[in-house]
Amino acid sequence: MAIDTHPSLPEFEYIRPATLSEASEFLANHATEARPFLGGTDVFVRMRDGALAPRFLVDVKHLDGTGDLHFDPRSGLIIGAAVNMNRVIASPDVQAHYPLLAQACRTVASYQLRTRATIVGNLCNASPAGDTIGACLAFDAHLHIHGVSGPREEPLSSFFLGPGRTVLKPGDIVTAIQFPLPPAGCTGVYLKLGRNRLSDLSIVGVTALGGPDAACPSGYRFRLALASVAPVPFVPAAAEAYLAGNALSTETIHQAACLAAEACTPIDDVRGGARYRKQMVRNLSERALLTIWKTLAAQPAA
Amino acid sequence: MVVHSIEVTVNGEPRQIAIPPSMTLLRLLRESLALTGTKNGCAAGECGACTVLLNGEPVNSCMVLAVECDGAQIVTVEGLAQDSRLDPVQQAIIDAGGVQCGFCTPGILISSRALLDRNPEPSEEDIREALVGNLCRCTGYLRIIEAVRLAAQTY
Ligand SMILES: Cc1cc2nc3c(=O)[nH]c(=O)nc-3n(C[C@H](O)[C@H](O)[C@H](O)COP(=O)(O)OP(=O)(O)OC[C@H]3O[C@@H](n4cnc5c(N)ncnc54)[C@H](O)[C@@H]3O)c2cc1C
Ligand code: FES
């Protein structure tokens, strides 16, 4: 049997709407047949594999606001849907205020793929392994969405429903992601365990962000997000609460890391076993939290 | 099926071409324009053999639709040399012995060229990171990395 190792894309129609309203309307009117795309790095692969066969691909890269990347010292950062990851990484504002986000983007695939891949595409794809999802959750981002009844905003925390599934309805187009100002004095780290050091999908991904917070009994507030160990990346709330409520020590951090591991529901797959993944979540969470604690301790008190 | 007419500048030469929407930039270059220097290794964004410059930035041409390139500037490996003078990355990969079967070489050259355009003095780590998306089954990479370092010195 001949195996076609270089399958072509199946046939489809390319739609380039002039306005957001036109795009939403088209997508809503062809709910089962049309799909929006940005970089196409997920969509094209799935079409080639035969997992997706849309009749219409709707290019949304040129629509209003999707190309903006803008930081405002009062309201935070807004990244348009069409802004590719290399642009995010190179942005001085991202480097200065959200270095964790740049770090997460740098772990995605390769430079040439990131010329196309977007953060919004990574979020809408809702893969358990999405590398930028954790940083977006940790910074409490929310999404700007344009639907058939106009624009609205939704928090990222309630955006994911399951692998490949989000709250988006036919006609909905994510136009941008917005990040509030980062917590004062915070520092973050993304630890991605892949089969090689760069460029592979994660076996486990641990995002951690921490900073001083007088409102927490421990004096610090930490955010954690875990990838590739549940149907979608998620925040282990019990571990975060433990870190907020107990004086920081190596023991507190160890306990929190164990709570993070307990919250996971990983699967066995080609990239790693479930038991291994849980242990790696514990180890990497502990490592990430210790790294942040050390960095915070070295900073002059606010 | 709808056919789109696009205008695209390839290696400095403006072209007007009619294409189906499902045609990738890679197929446009290889099959419509007979620019077969750009290779098809995986057609899935993994190997980098199809890397070209799209408006100055490297992309996997197998992951870009030709119809998206209307109005764009494309540079392929065939466009690197100027008036029969090799680009410094081309000369360097010869001098360093960084070519064996040569299948990965066009993509490596484009990625390296793009790296030096944005960072004329890359560290070894920068070079390795820039070439993460370019797989080579022959050389073991060391001479390729050496070639990029050499090219940086002659830039
Ligand atoms: C070789 C290769 C390596 C990869 N490595 C990684 C990796 O290391 N880490 C990682 O996280 N991912 C990886 N990916 C997956 C992919 O590159 C990322 O998920 C990327 O961020 C997707 O962005 P995109 O703009 O290309 O999305 P697209 O493919 O354009 O879209 C993704 C999904 O979102 C939907 N969508 C797109 N735009 C919108 C919108 N505006 N509103 C609503 N829905 C929308 C699409 O219909 C689709 O379902 C890899 C992919 C490839 C091919
Ligand atoms: S052929 Fe495009 S990345 Fe392999």
Ligand code: FES
């Ligand atoms: S020289 Fe053969 S693949 Fe690189």
